[in-house]
């Protein structure tokens with residue numbers, strides 16, 4: 001399929017999935033390749049034929065949504081963000097978590113891909129924060145809608161390229177080299193639980209209130225504004241007052257989003273307002 005034909009198709013189809021073309025502009029080639037493959041599987045001649053197929057087969061929209069998933073990630077992605085978490089945000093959150101039983105820092109990686117983000121957090125905690133907060137435990141809930149990436153996340157074996165942004169000696173401290181790739185060590189895997197979950201409909205669980213939520217390079221890149229607002233509302237319900245929300249470095253909150261104030265504006269780290277922080281926030 002020619003680029004122009006695929007772009008026209010995506011501009012038509014994405015809004016019908018609650019997604020926006022703008023987020024896909026740079027990554028469209030991989031999506032177009034998948035759509036092309038799907039056309040061949042179905043024996044369809046072109047994008048127009050696929051469009052008719054979608055109109056008469058509602059179940060195909062779920063297949064198309066799967067083809068539009070971008071799952072690229074890497075460890076310590078956007079180094080300055082993890083550095084700010086290490087030096088400023090997490091020490092404050094750890095101090096708060098240490099003060100209340102069960103002395104557990106609770107984090108959620110929503111749209112975790114193959115686990116690189118959750119494992120980076122685990123390394124950050126164990127290698128940098130645990131020595132300062134020895135009585136504190138870390139728990140990370142890592143969720144994604146895609147079973148294939150979750151299987152890779154649970155396996156915990158990565159190509160060297162995915163580790164290239166990690167601080168100097170962390171590869172040696174957190175991984176074992178195997179024939180299959182770099183395998184994360186059990187101590188860094190232990191705090192993390194992986195679940196299949198749609199960020200648009202997270203499992204309601206009032207016990208799950210997090211100190212830190214990362215939702216990067218997913219809703220606020222690919223979803224339309226209305227859906228972004230819905231997702232943000234659901235994330236907000238799950239973050240403690242004073243807790244942090246981290247978006248992707250090129251993402252923004254939807255306009256007029258209530259309930260958050262910039263913590264590190266340039267790095268897209270926000271503080272959840274609420275009883276504990278309201279009035280003290282001026283940013």
Ligand SMILES: C[S@@+](CC[C@H](N)C(=O)[O-])C[C@H]1O[C@@H](n2cnc3c(N)ncnc32)[C@H](O)[C@@H]1O
Nearest residue numbers: 070071072073111113144145146198199216217
């Ligand atoms: C580009 S990756 C981002 C991974 C990681 N957060 C990062 O920034 O490096 C986006 C991930 O979101 C997942 N995803 C897409 N739609 C989702 C949804 N509705 N609910 C949960 N995860 C979703 C994809 O499967 C993919 O693994």
